Structures are given as C-alpha cells and as structure tokens.
Amino acid sequence: MERRFRQVDVFGEDACTGNPVAVVLDAEGLDDETLRRFSVWSNLSECTFVLPPTTPGADYRVRIFSLSTELPFAGHPTLGTAKAWLDAGGTPARPDVVVQECGVGLVPIGVEDERLAFSAPALIRSGPVDPELINELIDILGVERDQVVDAQWLDNGPGWVGVLLDSARTVLDLRPNAAAHPGRWDIGVIGAREPGSDAQFEVRAFFTEGEEPLREDPVTGSLNAAVAQWLLRDGRAATPYVAAQGTAMGRRGRVHISAQGDTVWVGGRAEVVVSGTIVV
16 A cells, blocks of 8 residues: 655755654554564664544654564654645644654644744753763763763653763763663763854754664654753753764754743754655
C-alpha cells in the first residue's frame, strides 16, 4: 500500500543544512515492528508516523522513533511533522497553530511562514547531576573538570543530561568516546559563544543506540528546549536568543528561543526536501 511521505530539513539556516526527519503521513494500520523497521531503514536520527488524533483539540497524533527506540517527544521531528502535515494539505482547527498529540500530551506549534515553533514541554526530570555521573561524563567527553561549569538533568522525553562547558570552543573541540561506559547515553553539551556572533550558544548532542558507538545529532529541538528552560531559570541567558548546532558536522543549524510568560518557544526553519509516496 502506498503512503504519503515527506522528508523535511529542520532548523537549517540555509537549504539542507539542518536535521532531516522522515515523515510517513498515512501510518494507520502499521504495526509496531513495521514502524521500527522502517525507522531503522531510514537511517535518520528520527522518523515519525502520523495517525488520526485520539484527544480532543489535537490536529493529528504522531509516533516518534529514534531508529528502533520510540520517544514520547522530540523537537525537530515535531516541527518536521507539522511542516509535512501542512504541506500535504492539513488544515489546523486554529489558524496559525497546529496542535500535535504525542507521548507527552498536546504540543502547540506556532506557524509563521517558513519558521515554526513548538511550546517546550515540562521536564520529566530536572535538577543537579550526582558527582559519580559527572565523572563519567567528563571521561566520555574528554574534558578537564575545571572546564565543566555545571551539569543538570534535562529530561523532556529523551533522557538528556546537560553539561555546560566553559566556552563554545571547548564544545566544538570535543571528540567524545563512550566505549568505556556502555549503556544508553543522551548527552547535551553547551558553551557560550563570543559576543558579536550570530548565535549566543553552541550546542552539541550525543546519543547511543543499542550497542553502537556514540552518535551525534545535527540539530536537536528537545535538547534546546530543555537547555533554554535551564539557562533562563538560572539567569544564564535572556530571550530572545539563538543557539547554533551542527557546526562540527558541517551543518548550519539555528534554533530560535523566545518566551511568553513562563512558556518557552523553540523555533526554526522547516523545508520539505523530498515529497512523494512510499510502500511499507
């Protein structure tokens, strides 16, 4: 059976410089094993499957996979799925706001031309990281203890742990290796850029999948959402600000952070690059 398909570049400042997500728009009737198999085959950091909503107020429901692992929420797949749904003719119930149903509940997505922005969900886990884990993170990242400014849990679905380093240069010079520390890792690293840059922070995201080595995600909405909540809460940043991500991978990701009251909004460009049908 043919199903509508889009591949969307998200958060890229220019064409094809962000993070791609695969979106299957007609996923009703596909079993879990098929979803996992297709997600792994797509070989992207995330793949999403759009279904009819089950909650009043939602425009659609989405299941989000990071290869074989299902996630309750992820940022660039949220914006990419909304863009794909709109591109395929979806019409939101509320003008200029798409409401997504996913594992963390309803997520509103504001639409303004090429830029979309999601409302950052509440953290599932936050707070300081214990010293033993900090030591493991220092070993994985290959940094010195005095280069670590702070570390916090930033879990909003993906189980991010955030490490604030002393500079963007330290962030960009990282060559992490988790071989001596097997298991699941979701590590976000942040460093302030020099004044006058087009972005205020440099961000990198590293994760493991099964027994594979540590991988890097080009641009990560969920991590940037949680980082913004942390930095704003602790007075380390003020909105609006822009975070750069993907620099070390040759990408030009730009994540735009703003706030309305206590709500943090995470935005960026989303562009449909591939449009057609697939057979699953």
